[in-house]
Amino acid sequence: YNFAAIIVSFVVAARFGYGYFILLFLFATPLYFIRAKYGNIQWSIYSSQSDKINYLWYLRYLFTEFPTLSEIKIYGLKDYFLKKVKTIQNEIVDKYKKPIIKQTLISSLVSLVSPVVIFFALKDFTAGIFTKKHSLGDFTFFLNALYTFIGQISSLLVNFGVIYENNLYVEDFFHLQYLKNKVKEKKRALKLQKSPKEIRFINVSFKYPGGEDFALKDINLTIKKGEDIAIVGHNGAGKTTLIKLLFRFYDPTRGKILIDGKDLKNFNINDWYGHLSVLFRTLPNII
CATH class of the missing domain: 3.40.50.300 (P-loop containing nucleotide triphosphate hydrolases)
Structure with missing residues (x-):
């Protein structure tokens, strides 16, 4: 997204009125919450299915490393492991399918509101052309500003949602990084000067x-x-x-x-x- 384009859009809004720009922003805002909500759901699924996902990575390792690949070939285990891979993949996909479809449908419905707002904005602006309030040049400028604004704002809000979603996965890394060592060392630990006997x-x-x-x-x-x-x-x-x-x-x-x-x-x-x-x-x- 381009912050300069958003700023230019606000300059245009100052000339022709903020009303429709504010409406576009309000109707685009749910895109962030939708992305954040379903990102949270997908992360929960990922977390609950982590054992299966790790097992898939292990199976991938078996099929890509020469020592294990040789044994798979010699003992005819290809079909056995491929069946396991497909079964686990289908189980994981089934978990993700419903929330992803729901997210896509809701996002699509929200996105349909913007063209409606733009339609009424252009309708009012066109009326201004007939009354000599606006010129054709103003119309073109206003139209481009509307499309640029909704495009950049939507992209910005969705990306904020993506950042929120990615942060959920990063939290696991920080949680792991700051885990306390259960094997504790004494404050005045002994030093071993020579090899033990x-x-x-x-x-x-x-x-x-x-x-x-x-x-x-x-x-x-x-x-x-x-x-x-x-x-x-x-x-x-x-x-x-x-x-x-x-x-x-x-x-x-x-x-x-x-x-x-x-x-x-x-x-x-x-x-x-x-x-x-x-x-x-x-x-x-x-x-």
Whole structure:
């Protein structure tokens, strides 16, 4: 939209009268509230369907990354996953369809009011031409000003509605950004000057937040400096969880992790990271 065009329209309105310009503005104002209201509804749908949307992104990943794409091809899983994609997409579209159609219909009805106002404005102005009050040049100038005004004002109001709608999604980002860390570090945390000589897991049990089952239960493990240890287990056995606890991504639900006899919770986290090195299996996808 062009603020200069709106200002010029007001200059024209000052010459020929503000009445119809004010009416056009009043009838265009609902466009903002319509966009804001249905933007809120769509955001609510997006929020409630976030698990399905995230799953769709995961399925997209499966179809675009070579390692997973190779397995899909070898095991003939294409139709299985495509069916899942279509099913989820249809479920999400069905949720959005009704409010979008309703928004379009209401916006269209509101937009029909402006031509009616313009019609009566031009009718009055034409009468002024016959009475020699206005010239044909005035008529052309007035007509262009009306169309420019309603076009720019409508665009401005709709864009304000879009900004409001987008702000709903941005709020989630700020909410995430300002989440407080549940793994708290003590004010006078200990520093680890040398590599630890011993790491001990004592009766360590852990449940993921919101989970019902223990990912790890009553783990007792001692690792001495210089030892080479391999932890082997089937998928879901808790191998990665063990590493996450060691890195203090989480604290144990029960039990303790001791570093040279002192609780891991007592150490400065960043200082502790300086003594660790890890290679996660997702690394090839990050590089």
